[in-house]
Amino acid sequence: MDRRNTHQKELILKAVSGKGIHLTAEEIFQSVRQEDPRVGLATIYRNLNLFTQQGLIQKIEGPGWSCYDGNPVPHDHFHCVRCGQVVDYPDEYNPDMDNAAGQKTGGKILFHSTTYEGICESCLADENQAASG
Amino acid sequence: MDRRNTHQKELILKAVSGKGIHLTAEEIFQSVRQEDPRVGLATIYRNLNLFTQQGLIQKIEGPGWSCYDGNPVPHDHFHCVRCGQVVDYPDEYNPDMDNAAGQKTGGKILFHSTTYEGICESCLADENQAASG
DNA sequence: TTCTTTGCAAAATATTTGCACTGGT
DNA sequence: ACCAGTGCAAATATTTTGCAAAGAA
Numbered sequence: 053m054d055r056r057n058t059h060q061k062e063l064i065l066k067a068v069s070g071k072g073i074h075l076t077a078e079e080i081f082q083s084v085r086q087e088d089p090r091v092g093l094a095t096i097y098r099n100l101n102l103f104t105q106q107g108l109i110q111k112i113e114g115p116g117w118s119c120y121d122g123n124p125v126p127h128d129h130f131h132c133v134r135c136g137q138v139v140d141y142p143d144e145y146n147p148d149m150d151n152a153a154g155q156k157t158g159g160k161i162l163f164h165s166t167t168y169e170g171i172c173e174s175c176l177a178d179e180n181q182a183a184s185g
Numbered sequence: 186m187d188r189r190n191t192h193q194k195e196l197i198l199k200a201v202s203g204k205g206i207h208l209t210a211e212e213i214f215q216s217v218r219q220e221d222p223r224v225g226l227a228t229i230y231r232n233l234n235l236f237t238q239q240g241l242i243q244k245i246e247g248p249g250w251s252c253y254d255g256n257p258v259p260h261d262h263f264h265c266v267r268c269g270q271v272v273d274y275p276d277e278y279n280p281d282m283d284n285a286a287g288q289k290t291g292g293k294i295l296f297h298s299t300t301y302e303g304i305c306e307s308c309l310a311d312e313n314q315a316a317s318g
Numbered sequence: 319t320t321c322t323t324t325g326c327a328a329a330a331t332a333t334t335t336g337c338a339c340t341g342g343t
Numbered sequence: 344a345c346c347a348g349t350g351c352a353a354a355t356a357t358t359t360t361g362c363a364a365a366g367a368a
Contacts, residue, residue, distance in 0.1 A: 114246060130290050139290070157305065160303050164302070165302070169295050169298070170287070170292050
């Protein structure tokens with residue numbers, strides 16, 4: 053199937069791609085709508101799926117949340133359970149883990165993903181302020 | 186709120202708890218129904234949420250799948266993208282990772298979770314058989 | 319008896335799909 | 344002109360919720 057470049061794809065890709073960009077489908081929808089209010093939600097999903105398949109972006113998920121990461125290179129994440137923000141965790145992806153896992157399980161490992169759940173620095177500050185105030 | 190023990194809770198807990206048990210909500214529903222067909226799906230969800238909150242089980246999720254793990258102790262998982270099966274990954278949970286992440290991000294880490302995505306041994310065998318057959 | 323828990327059905331959420339139409343090539 | 348891509352609305356899948364009835368304590 054040959055692919056065509058469209059206005060919509062450009063807008064969506066521009067909204068979602070980039071290092072450190074972590075947006076939900078709904079956020080991407082809102083963002084794209086600001087540029088062109090005629091774009092439909094189905095188009096957002098269709099293209100996010102397409103971009104994910106093509107390896108231009110990746111979808112990351114955890115307990116009760118999910119978002120699209122504009123950086124397709126696998127890396128770890130930190131998710132704040134309070135504000136919901138997702139940030140890249142500053143560590144190198146370790147391919148040795150995949151090799152080791154392949155040998156241990158006897159299967160073929162494609163990749164792994166590590167997600168830290170916790171409370172981010174700024175939310176911690178908010179909580180301390182609320183406790184003392 | 187004081188908790189009451191019910192027949193339903195017993196059935197659900199019996200179906201889901203245990204090391205190496207990884208079942209989806211639907212699978213748990215089916216399993217419980219075999220014992221008592223009058224149990225409703227809402228009751229399944231209500232109690233799975235309750236047990237997760239109480240720390241009796243944990244919910245684990247990845248791209249496009251999720252299930253309940255009968256072992257509440259955090260540990261890594263391997264998910265087969267072909268058959269969908271989830272198995273425990275035989276490695277110790279490393280709390281040092283959480284300490285390191287806490288220091289790096291300035292936040293408070295509750296826990297981390299690593300999931301390997303790949304093709305399990307038995308699915309690899311199937312694929313090789315199909316290719317040669 | 320009191321008040322949590324349940325079953326059911328409806329609602330809320332999130333995502334996908336059918337189809338006629340638009341628009342890239 | 345051809346057919347991939349789109350917008351819309353309906354369909355699907357999953358999980359939650361309102362409420363009257365059931366049943367633990």
